[in-house]
Amino acid sequence: xxxxxxIMETIKxxxxxxxxxxxxxxxISLRDCCGEDIGRVADKIxxxxxxxxxxxxRVGEELEAEYGIPIIHKRVSVTPIALLADACxxxxxxxxxxxxxxxxxxxxxxxIGGYSALVHKGMTRGDKNLIDSIAEALSETKCVCSSVNVxxxxxxxxxxxxxxMGEIVKDAAYRTRESDSIACAKLVVFANATxxxxxxxxxxxxxxxxxxxxxxxxxxxxxxxxxxxxxxxCDLAQLAETVKRTAFKITRMGQLAARExxxxxxxxxxxxxxxxxPTPAVGxxxxxxxxxxxxxxxxxxxxxxxxxxxxDAVKKGGVMAAAHVGGLSGAFIPVSEDAGMIDAVRNGALSxxxxxxxxxxxxxxxxxxxxxxxxxxxxxxxxxxxEISIGVVNNKTTAxxxxxxxxxxxxxxxxxxxxxxxxxxxxxxxxSPLKFISRxxxxxxxxxxxxx
Amino acid sequence: xxxxxTVVGKDTVGIIxxxxxxxxxxxxxxxxxxxxxxxxxFVMVMLTDISSTTLxxxxxxxxxxxxxxxxxxxIHVMHEDVFxxxxxx
Numbered sequence: 001x002x003x004x005x006x007i008m009e010t011i012k013x014x015x016x017x018x019x020x021x022x023x024x025x026x027x028i029s030l031r032d033c034c035g036e037d038i039g040r041v042a043d044k045i046x047x048x049x050x051x052x053x054x055x056x057x058r059v060g061e062e063l064e065a066e067y068g069i070p071i072i073h074k075r076v077s078v079t080p081i082a083l084l085a086d087a088c089x090x091x092x093x094x095x096x097x098x099x100x101x102x103x104x105x106x107x108x109x110x111x112i113g114g115y116s117a118l119v120h121k122g123m124t125r126g127d128k129n130l131i132d133s134i135a136e137a138l139s140e141t142k143c144v145c146s147s148v149n150v151x152x153x154x155x156x157x158x159x160x161x162x163x164x165m166g167e168i169v170k171d172a173a174y175r176t177r178e179s180d181s182i183a184c185a186k187l188v189v190f191a192n193a194t195x196x197x198x199x200x201x202x203x204x205x206x207x208x209x210x211x212x213x214x215x216x217x218x219x220x221x222x223x224x225x226x227x228x229x230x231x232x233x234c235d236l237a238q239l240a241e242t243v244k245r246t247a248f249k250i251t252r253m254g255q256l257a258a259r260e261x262x263x264x265x266x267x268x269x270x271x272x273x274x275x276x277x278p279t280p281a282v283g284x285x286x287x288x289x290x291x292x293x294x295x296x297x298x299x300x301x302x303x304x305x306x307x308x309x310x311x312d313a314v315k316k317g318g319v320m321a322a323a324h325v326g327g328l329s330g331a332f333i334p335v336s337e338d339a340g341m342i343d344a345v346r347n348g349a350l351s352x353x354x355x356x357x358x359x360x361x362x363x364x365x366x367x368x369x370x371x372x373x374x375x376x377x378x379x380x381x382x383x384x385x386x387e388i389s390i391g392v393v394n395n396k397t398t399a400x401x402x403x404x405x406x407x408x409x410x411x412x413x414x415x416x417x418x419x420x421x422x423x424x425x426x427x428x429x430x431x432s433p434l435k436f437i438s439r440x441x442x443x444x445x446x447x448x449x450x451x452x
Numbered sequence: 453x454x455x456x457x458t459v460v461g462k463d464t465v466g467i468i469x470x471x472x473x474x475x476x477x478x479x480x481x482x483x484x485x486x487x488x489x490x491x492x493x494f495v496m497v498m499l500t501d502i503s504s505t506t507l508x509x510x511x512x513x514x515x516x517x518x519x520x521x522x523x524x525x526x527i528h529v530m531h532e533d534v535f536x537x538x539x540x541x
Contacts, residue, residue: 004486004497006539011458011528065510068530249538256537 010249014069017222018284019250021257022277023073024060025198026267027205027213028052030079030114038090042099045084049076049103049112052212052267057108059264063257071257072419076104077203077215078114086126093129097137097144104143111186113203115146118193121155121442131161134168138183139175145186145201149193151388153395156445157191162388163437165189166381170404173373177406180414184403185336185368189384191391191398196271197327202364202399213270214262215327218254219277220246221286224310228292239293240313247274247317255322273327274318275363276310278338280421286310286331287340298340299350307331308361328397330363336416336423337368345424352383352426360390365399370414370423373406375430380404382433393446454483454532455502455509457516461525463494470523474515475500478507494525499532 013019033044053076060074078100085093097115104112115137117127134146148165151157169189173181188202195206198215205213227246231239254272262269278286287298290306311330319325333355335341344350352369359365365387371380384400391398405414408425415422459467468487475482484499502509513529520527 003539004488004495007456007458007497007535008460008495010530010535010538011460015526015528062510065513066508066531067534068513068528069534252537253534256533 013220013223017220017226018279018281019220019223019253020070020072021216021254022219023075023198023217024056024071024257024261025075025077025203025215025217026053026056026265027077027196027209027215027270029205029209029211030084034084034087036087036089038088038093038095041084041088042095045096045099046103049078049100050106053107053109055265059261062264063260067257069253069257073110075109075198075200075203076107076112077198077205078112079205079207080114080116080118082117082124082127082130083207084126085130086124088126091129092133094133094137094140097133097141100144101141110143111145111200112143113145113147113200114205115144116148116204118149119161120149120152120158122158123161131164131168134187135171135175135183138172138186145203147188147190147193147202147204149190150384151191151392153192153392154445154449157385157388157392157443159385159437159443160440162385163381163440165384166377166437169380169402170377173404173406180416181373181403181406182416185401185416185420187401189388189400191388192396194327194397198273199275199277199328201401209270210268212267214258214265214267215270215273216254216258216261217273217275217277217327218250219275220250221276221278221289222283223250224276225283225285225289225292228289236309240309243310243313244317247314248321250274251318251321251325269324271324271326272318272322274314274322274325274329275327276314276331278332278334279419280337280339280342282339285338285340286333287338287344291340297347297349298344299354303354304357304361307333307358311362328363332364332367333358333362334367335369336414336421337419342421342423345426352428356386356390359387359398360394364397365391367399367401368403368420368423369401370403370405370408370425371428372409372425373404374409375404375428376432378432378434378437379428379430381437383428385437389443395448453503455500455512456530456532456535457498457500458528459494459496459525461494461523463489463492464523467494467523467525468496470519471498471516471527474519478505478512480505480512
């Protein structure tokens with residue numbers, strides 16, 4: 001017989017501590033959909049996604065019912081669309097975004113990722129066409145998510161792309177000015193983007209992936225917070241041990257769901273991504289984990305150290321629990337999606353500069369941060385360049401998802417509702433980096449990229 | 453296939469009888485049962501064999517949820533694999 005303490009612990013994690021499978025994401029290769037006629041390509045994309053992911057939502061719901069584990073999202077990621085845009089004679093690739101949107105709606109998912117370009121070293125014609133279309137595509141579709149990889153540790157930083165993305169973010173904000181610039185919530189600028197990330201908005205099906213794959217993202221900040229509370233006044237090694245053990249259990253559940261989903265859908269299992277992904281719900285906050293460790297508020301000096309411990313312990317616990325751990329695995333620190341982060345910003349305890357420091361040790365980057373609508377494109381490019389260089393030099397994934405909320409200034413809030421939450425507009429250093437950004441070209445890869 | 457049923461709530465007469473009645477109706481065998489009372493809180497964990505029932509697990513969950521609501525208890529039905537994967541290395 002199973003230990004009844006263990007059983008009750010699991011029930012409690014799900015019932016009271018928001019343990020869930022955050023997403024089952026099916027990666028689908030669209031490489032066989034390319035062609036010159038963009039209308040034909042759009043049809044092929046729609047057909048392939050609706051055929052391959054036809055049973056995704058149904059299987060997700062079956063697993064949820066049979067195993068008693070909440071599975072919040074079922075999603076799809078696809079081959080970076082820029083690769084298909086290369087072959088199309090038409091320069092207007094928004095047709096493909098609309099095809100993705102229709103396919104997402106047809107299979108019953110809320111987000112589809114992969115309206116993406118990988119331009120860390122340079123841009124092809126397709127990359128350029130795709131990037132030029134991002135603002136329009138995101139403002140005219142509901143489910144499509146976009147990402148652009150502008151740097152890798154091996155290639156350095158493509159500053160042409162960084163400069164351009166500042167303008168794209170501004171344009172996306174303007175085009176959705178009636179809805180708090182929501183298009184920016186669906187756009188991520190990456191360094192060292194991962195090919196198997198199941199989380200939105202940055203998910204895409206990498207070029208090294210197979211025909212299709214099942215990646216599962218597990219979450220559970222509430223579970224970790226409660227475990228730390230139960231551990232009491234222990235020292236930091238014991239605290240790390242507590243996080244590791246908890247992360248292990250959470251990941252095992254993800255592995256179970258991933259294995260079953262893979263079997264039932266007849267699609268190979270890719271990875272489990274163990275990310276502490278907060279939601280605005282009470283008891284589902286990464287900020288509260290850090291505060292449970294002993295900080296008066298997230299943002300206090302000591303926050304970066306606490307986050308470093310957390311991020312590392314989560315990875316260590318997760319690695320042993322799953323056959324393949326991948327994606328972003330670690331702790332996310334979005335602002336609008338985390339009740340504790342929102343409070344800390346409102347109270348003045350958490351600044352953009354502190355968030356940037358935290359991204360050096362978290363699993364991703366500056367995420368879901370509202371900034372004044374009049375922030376210039378070059379300042380946004382400066383924010384991107386800083387964040388991306390942290391990723392490049394530290395050999396990790398970093399990302400920027402900022403929202404220059406049109407017409408809003410510090411003190412205002414953006415309100416999206418649901419998982420995207422709400423965010424106070426944060427002040428930004430407005431000194432201009434224009435001359436630096438305008439130099440363009442590439443920042444060379446760091447010395448430790450020379451590993452061969 | 454085996455399922456774990458947990459019941460948590462205020463202790464009243466006949467909880468086990470009510471749960472067992474549903475299991476009997478659907479030909480579900482009880483393999484093991486542990487029960488304790490902590491500060492008036494009734495906690496029961498039951499391991500059941502659901503291989504001979506025609507009832508699908510979601511339907512059993514639904515039946516137990518309804519009973520839980522009637523008795524003012526929280527009843528969970530979960531696949532045994534969830535616990536095995538989480539708590540066994």
